[in-house]
Amino acid sequence: MKRVYVNEEWCLGCHLCEYNCAYANSGLKDMVVALKDKKIFPRIRVEGEDRITFAVSCRHCTDPICVKSCIAGAISKRDGVVRIDRNKCVGCLTCVLVCPYGALAPGEDGIMQKCELCLDNACGAPACVTGCPNRAIVYEERSETQ
Amino acid sequence: MGVEFIYPEFEVVRNYDRCIACRVCERQCANEVHFYSEERGVMISDEAKCVDCQRCVSLCPTRALKIVKSDSTLRENANWQNDTIKEIYKQANSGGVLLSSMGNPKPLPVYWDKILINASQVTNPPIDPLREPMETQVFLGKKPSRIERGKDGKIKCELPPQIALSLPVMFSAMSYGSISYNAHASLARAATELGILYNTGEGGLHEDFYKYGKNTVVQVASGRFGVHEDYLNAGAAIEIKMGQGAKPGIGGHLPGAKIVGDVSRTRMIPERSDAISPAPHHDIYSIEDLRQLVFSLKEATQYKKPVIVKVAAVHNIAAIASGIARSGADVIAIDGFRGGTGAAPTRIRDNVGIPVELALAAVDKRLRDEGIRGNVSLVVGGSIRSAADVIKAVALGADACYVATAALLALGCHLCRTCQSGKCNWGIATQRPDLVKRLNPDIGSARLVNLMTAWRHEIMEIMGGMGINSIEALRGNRLMLRGVGLNEKELEILGISHAGE
Incomplete structure (x- = not known):
């Protein structure tokens, strides 16, 4: 399946992906309305500093440990995409504890949120990828071993 | 300052209604024009360092930025134009040869623009x-x-590289x-x-x-x-x-x-x-x-x-x-x-x-x-x-x-x-x-x-x-x-x- 991959060689650390993510998931039509004067809660985070930076979001693991660990059964995997049912989440943070990538974090409302590849929002394709100015984030099919 | 001061060439115009303070401009500017004011919670720019490379403008996700030529002007003078005077100031400041990059920007004749190309009509059809x-x-x-031909009468086909x-x-x-x-x-x-x-x-x-x-x-x-x-x-x-x-x-x-x-x-x-x-x-x-x-x-x-x-x-x-x-x-x-x-x-x-x-x-x-x-x-x-x-x-x-x-x-x-x-x-x-x-x-x-x-x-x-x-x-x-x-x-x-x- 297609996944979001990061080529850290080309990541500029501009953090645009974070803002595009927050905007894409805001459900609003205007980025200014969505993000101005607000703390953002993106589902992708740029890590590293100075010379090496890279964006991290959910890897949609083949055998996701977050799904197994969720005490409320809120996280599931459908069509290869790890999704979270925010109505079921009880905010126990177990997923945060187990995720090796730090890909889950509470949203503005305290309920857990994660990258769902923009499949359910208005973008239809990952906004972090579309908005990356240097093709450092790509959305493509790769073999499992790569 | 004082006699050495040259007014910046460009102005960074920021539309604060649109700026979401994502700081992309700050991170992308190697000239360090943009910075974030923690006290005021807004982006500020020091246009004196701006070279008008348009990087920030191109990457701003809300199109909140534009760079314009400053209209702060010296008194108009067809002979002593603004740029000419500023170059004098720069040399008086530094004592150095002025350096520039890329091509000649002066309005000298471009002959390409004074040459027109023909096209076929009627007598010789276009393709x-x-x-x-x-x-x-x-x-x-x-x-x-x-x-040239060899002794056998065949054409010599060897060409220089x-x-x-x-x-x-x-x-x-x-x-x-x-x-x-x-x-x-x-x-x-x-x-x-x-x-x-x-x-x-x-x-x-x-x-x-x-x-x-x-x-x-x-x-x-x-x-x-x-x-x-x-x-x-x-x-x-x-x-x-x-x-x-x-x-x-x-x-x-x-x-x-x-x-x-x-x-x-x-x-x-x-x-x-x-x-x-x-x-x-x-x-x-x-x-x-x-x-x-x-x-x-x-x-x-x-x-x-x-x-x-x-x-x-x-x-x-x-x-x-x-x-x-x-x-x-x-x-x-x-x-x-x-x-x-x-x-x-x-x-x-x-x-x-x-x-x-x-x-x-x-x-x-x-x-x-x-x-x-x-x-x-x-x-x-x-x-x-x-x-x-x-x-x-x-x-x-x-x-x-x-x-x-x-x-x-x-x-x-x-x-x-x-x-x-x-x-x-x-x-x-x-x-x-x-x-x-x-x-x-x-x-x-x-x-x-x-x-x-x-x-x-x-x-x-x-x-x-x-x-x-x-x-x-x-x-x-x-x-x-x-x-x-x-x-x-x-x-x-x-x-x-x-x-x-």
């Missing part, structure tokens, strides 16, 4: 390049002036050092995909790029940086750089700050040492000396590579070209006074040399008159901006064009003309690793291929309009050109008639 074959391939090199180009365009010389690794990678990959050549410039060839050798011109300049046997044999052709259009008669100086890591290794000079190219080649003071270098290079490459001699367009260019055509060189490259550079003294860039259109017409005519046009191919450069410029150059007598500024624009250059600072925000004219990575060669090479593919389409359309189906049939075909707004002397030098004639 539709989408339906009929159209040849844009050219070969550069010495052409035999007559057919030739360069094949899928369209009459090459990327001109920009050294590794003056531009980045990723810029070179983009040019090399694009040239290979397009079937044309790029040029190493005088900084040697990075070991990673030897694999693109078939599409590389390796340059030998007065500094001889990075020149060794493998280097000479790596390319498809060798270019001796005698001069550059942006700074005829001037050498080069790549500051030690840029001679780091691979640049130092590729140039074969110590890290942090200034790379100074002398104004002359110290072994060339005559055409005979040039001939010696041409044949030394041919000897080193078993006479398999054509040798290009690149000169700046200067007053005596026709006679110089005549000499070069007799020196054994295979190609003459002429660089006009609007050509770009990574750094040149402003006064030289803006005042020395002549327009390449006139130089080309004069050289082509001189070589024809002397019966030695076939000795060499002619390549012209120095601000070839479009497919139309290429067509006009070919019709004036060029075999191909050198293109560099247009190629850099495709890579992201916004012509802010501050290459000399080494802080190129687009990852082109810099060696700072965090800036170099901003140019992803996957994107860069694809954009170069796009640009040249578009030009090739346009070249075919224009040729088709003229009823010409091969670029060879256009070369030197000055009947296809007419001048507008040119005086008798200009028309005479260009060898074209005025529109209406």
